[in-house]
Amino acid sequence: MSFFFKPSRPKTPSELVKAIKESLLALDTQTVVEVKALEKALEEVEKNLLAVRQMLSGDGEAEPSAENLSLLTTEVCKEDVLGLFVHKLPILGWEARKDLVYCWCILLKQTVGSRYCCVEYIENHLELLDFLVVCYDNKDIALNCGSMLRESIKFPTLAKYILESPSFELFFKYVELPNFDVASDAFSTFKDLLTKHENAVSEYLTVHYEEFFQLYEKLLTSANYVTRRQSLKLLSEFLLETPNSQIMKRYILELRYLKVMMTLLTDTSKNIQLSAFHVFKVFVANPQKPRDIMVILAKNHERLLALLHNLSVGKGSEDEQFEEEKDLIIKEIERIARLPINLS
Structure with a gap:
């Protein structure tokens, strides 16, 4: 049956x-x-x-x-x-x-x-985004929450909220977590927050310039090679965006950040040296360089010129553009070195 x-x-x-x-x-x-x-x-x-x-x-x-x-x-x-x-x-x-x-x-x-x-x-329930951010502390669900966050911040209002939330500062810790997968995922979200919505980022950086770049300096000087390389590459991406031109102009007037780039030019990694050059060149090419920037470039011109002469990207069209830019920067440093600047 x-x-x-x-x-x-x-x-x-x-x-x-x-x-x-x-x-x-x-x-x-x-x-x-x-x-x-x-x-x-x-x-x-x-x-x-x-x-x-x-x-x-x-x-x-x-x-x-x-x-x-x-x-x-x-x-x-x-x-x-x-x-x-x-x-x-x-x-x-x-x-x-x-x-x-x-x-x-x-x-x-x-x-x-x-x-x-x-x-x-x-x-209307923005605390949900804060909850997702702090979940990077829980390695069992960190990657799930990262995916949910990156989908959320495709929308400008949600990205803007996280940027302006106290939770945003946690990313400076999360990108250096000992678990490589979680740290990499946190960096992906951090990168999206700083690159997906240019105007929101520009507004955020204008208001929070000091605290943001103080925290960012710690990433650029991290003992972790991956952190240094990723954060330096990201800096050149968002700093050189057109909406951030005023932020960049402010950044390249600061002696402390020039010193960071000069240190990174001496890094043992060629990739880091090349990325550092792309930010360093903006300091040097700035026609409105403050006196303290001129002084440090003049004081260190011999070492800087030696570093730059040894720096190359390889072969191809990228190499041609790089060599042109490098020649201009070398000439500018040589010009500064000849100026009657009081180095004391």
């Missing part, structure tokens, strides 16, 4: 959001008192997250329904599921975290009408 069961009806977006919300709330440590109950709750979350993922991306045979996407996005925001995603992430297993991050990244891109509902939700 055989039995035929009708396949269960797929959940509607509203039912699915209700199910994921209930299963996430069931993870609350006050309600989960037994190990078996926790395991069952985690299984429910994993099952529901997979169902959300399939509704967002399709099941491999059919494309996701635009109507379902819109309804799901609306319900996720209305029911505070995005907040639960963030706060319950540390409790979840590896597979569930992976699906949660995928859902987060897809949901943020969804529009309902012309509105990014999930982005608006986060704008």
